[in-house]
Amino acid sequence: MSERTLYDKVWDRHKVTTLPTGQDQLFVGLHLIHEVTSPQAFGMLRERDLEVAYPDLTHATVDHIVPTANRDRPYENDAAETMMAELEENVREAGIDFSDPSTGDQGIVHVIGPEQGLTQPGKTIVCGDSHTSTHGAFGALAFGIGTSQIRDVLATGTVAMEKQQVRKIEVDGELGDGVEAKDIILEIIRRLGTEGGVGYVYEYAGEAIENLGMEGRMSICNMSIEGGARAGYVNPDETTYEWLEATDYFQDNPEKFDELKPYWESITSDDDAEYDDVVTIDASELEPVVTWGTTPGQGVGVTDPIPEPEALPEDKQDTARRAQEHMRVEPGETMEGYEIDVAFLGSCTNARLPDLRRAANIIEGREVHDDVRAMVVPGSQRVQEAAEEEGLKDTFEEAGFEWRNAGCSMCLGMNEDQLEGDEACASSSNRNFIGRQGSKDGRTVLMNPQMVAAAALNGEVTDVRELKEVTTV
Numbered sequence: 001m002s003e004r005t006l007y008d009k010v011w012d013r014h015k016v017t018t019l020p021t022g023q024d025q026l027f028v029g030l031h032l033i034h035e036v037t038s039p040q041a042f043g044m045l046r047e048r049d050l051e052v053a054y055p056d057l058t059h060a061t062v063d064h065i066v067p068t069a070n071r072d073r074p075y076e077n078d079a080a081e082t083m084m085a086e087l088e089e090n091v092r093e094a095g096i097d098f099s100d101p102s103t104g105d106q107g108i109v110h111v112i113g114p115e116q117g118l119t120q121p122g123k124t125i126v127c128g129d130s131h132t133s134t135h136g137a138f139g140a141l142a143f144g145i146g147t148s149q150i151r152d153v154l155a156t157g158t159v160a161m162e163k164q165q166v167r168k169i170e171v172d173g174e175l176g177d178g179v180e181a182k183d184i185i186l187e188i189i190r191r192l193g194t195e196g197g198v199g200y201v202y203e204y205a206g207e208a209i210e211n212l213g214m215e216g217r218m219s220i221c222n223m224s225i226e227g228g229a230r231a232g233y234v235n236p237d238e239t240t241y242e243w244l245e246a247t248d249y250f251q252d253n254p255e256k257f258d259e260l261k262p263y264w265e266s267i268t269s270d271d272d273a274e275y276d277d278v279v280t281i282d283a284s285e286l287e288p289v290v291t292w293g294t295t296p297g298q299g300v301g302v303t304d305p306i307p308e309p310e311a312l313p314e315d316k317q318d319t320a321r322r323a324q325e326h327m328r329v330e331p332g333e334t335m336e337g338y339e340i341d342v343a344f345l346g347s348c349t350n351a352r353l354p355d356l357r358r359a360a361n362i363i364e365g366r367e368v369h370d371d372v373r374a375m376v377v378p379g380s381q382r383v384q385e386a387a388e389e390e391g392l393k394d395t396f397e398e399a400g401f402e403w404r405n406a407g408c409s410m411c412l413g414m415n416e417d418q419l420e421g422d423e424a425c426a427s428s429s430n431r432n433f434i435g436r437q438g439s440k441d442g443r444t445v446l447m448n449p450q451m452v453a454a455a456a457l458n459g460e461v462t463d464v465r466e467l468k469e470v471t472t473v
Contacts, residue, residue: 109127169278
C-alpha cells in the first residue's frame with residue numbers, strides 16, 4: 001500500500017478508529033449539503049430524535065433542481081418547491097449556514113465551497129453528490145456519499161470508509177492551443193477506462209498539472225469519479241495558497257491563514273512517497289478530446305477516428321456498438337462535423353469564470369448557428385455577477401446564447417433545462433449517459449468550453465484550433 005502520500009497523511013489524521021467491519025471511521029472536516037440528497041437524511045434524524053452534531057462544519061446550498069430561469073416563489077415545479085422548502089426548514093432548525101438564492105452566494109455546491117474558502121487543504125470533505133471529488137484540487141480528501149452516510153455525518157460528524165490504493169498520474173509537458181484541463185481528464189479516462197480507478201484514489205501531478213490554475217485543477221478532480229476512482233487530488237502549492245488567501249474566509253481571518261499554512265505544507269506527498277501505481281502522460285501530445293459514445297471513457301481526439309468496436313477489449317465491444325448506434329456515429333470517421341442542436345456551457349466541471357472567459361473569447365463578434373439552441377449557466381451567483389461586470393453576459397447574448405441563473409441545469413436535467421427528443425448537445429459537463437440530460441433519446445458530446453463555443457457557432461463539432469485566438473487553461 002501507499003506510504004507518505006497526502007492521502008495517507010490526511011487519512012491518518014482524521015481516523016477515529018477501525019470499525020468491526022474493517023472500515024475506518026473518519027472525522028469529517030466539512031459536510032456540504034443540497035436540496036436533493038439531504039431531506040431523507042434529516043428525516044432519519046427526526047425519527048431517532050437526533051440533532052446535527054456539527055452544524056458549524058456543515059454548509060448548504062441549492063443547485064440540482066433550482067430553476068435557472070424564473071425563480072419566483074413558489075417555483076413552478078412542485079418538486080423543486082417542495083425540496084427547497086424542506087431544505088430551508090432543515091437548515092433553519094439545525095442552525096446550518098445556507099447559501100440560498102437571496103444571499104448572492106448560491107450556486108453549484110462544488111463551486112461555492114472553493115470560492116468561499118470553505119474548501120481547504122488537508123480537510124476531509126463529504127457531500128451527497130458523486131462529484132465531491134472536485135474539492136481534491138485543493139489537497140483535500142473529498143468523497144461523494146449516499147443518503148445513509150449523510151445521516152451518519154449529520155448525527156456524528158464521522159463517516160465509515162475503506163482505505164484505497166493511490167495511483168499517481170503524472171502529466172508532463174505543455175498543453176497546446178485549444179487544449180484544456182478537461183481534455184487531460186477525458187484522455188485519462190479514455191486510457192484507463194471508466195472502471196480503471198476502482199479501488200484507487202488519483203493523485204494528479206507533473207508539470208502540466210502544476211501549471212494549471214485552480215479552476216483547471218478542479219475540472220480534473222471533478223471527473224475522477226468518472227474514471228472509477230474514489231477521489232482525486234492535487235498537492236497544494238503556492239497557486240492553492242494564493243486562491244485561498246483571496247477568499248472571504250481568510251480575508252476575514254488573515255491570522256488563520258498564517259496559522260494553517262504550515263499544516264497545509266506538511267500534508268503534501270513526500271518526495272519519496274510510495275504509490276501503488278504510476279501512470280505518465282505527455283500533455284504536448286494531446287488535442288481537444290470529444291466523446292463519441294455514452295460514457296466519458298468513450299472519447300477521442302477531435303481529429304482522430306472513432307474506433308472500430310472489434311479493436312477494443314472484448315468486454316467493451318458490445319457497449320461500443322450500442323453507443324455508436326445511439327449516437328449515430330460510424331467507426332473510422334472523426335467527430336468533426338457531427339451536427340449538434342444544443343450547446344450547453346455549465347456544470348460543476350466547467351462553469352467558473354475562466355471557463356466562461358475562454359468560451360466568450362471564441363464567440364465574440366460571431367453568431368450562434370441558426371439551428372442551435374445555446375445557453376450559459378454560471379456555476380454560482382458570484383461567477384454570474386463577475387461575468388456580468390466583465391461584459392461576458394453581453395458577449396454571449398449578442399452572439400445568441402441564453403444567459404441563465406446559477407445551478408446544475410442541463411448537466412443532469414432535473415429542472416426545466418433538458419434536451420428534447422433526439423437532440424444532440426455539445427456539453428461542457430461531466431456525463432454523457434443516455435437520458436442524463438433529460439431525454440432518453442438525447443445525445444451528449446462532452447468537450448471543453450472552447451469546443452462548445454466553436455460547436456455553437458458552426459452547428460457541428462468543430463476543432464476550435466481552426467478558429468482564431470484560442471487559449472489554454
